[in-house]
Amino acid sequence: MPDLEINCAECGNSFPFTEREQDYYRERGLSHPKRCKPCRDARRANFGSAKQGGGGGGDRERFEIVCDQCGKTDSVPFKPQPGRPVLCGNCFSASRAQNRGA
């Protein structure tokens, strides 16, 4: 597999996608990069500051819950704490809207 030359979707510069990198991407089942390394690093840096207190990233786990308010089942992106009421998406945004109004 020869080195590939890819045009960065961000800045338009062409950059080398080396054989070794191709292997790395293939092993992880990633699609080929669309951006050069500086642009990717810049994006990653922006991403990190944009979402605060994230950590981890990637595919997030969803947890099945039963809404304390309306009794519907839903899934939430955080682990429900035993003993604490958990709300479904609807009730959660409704209670948030209420809090904001008060």
Ligand SMILES: [Zn+2]
């Ligand atoms: Zn670029």
Ligand SMILES: [Zn+2]
């Ligand atoms: Zn609910």
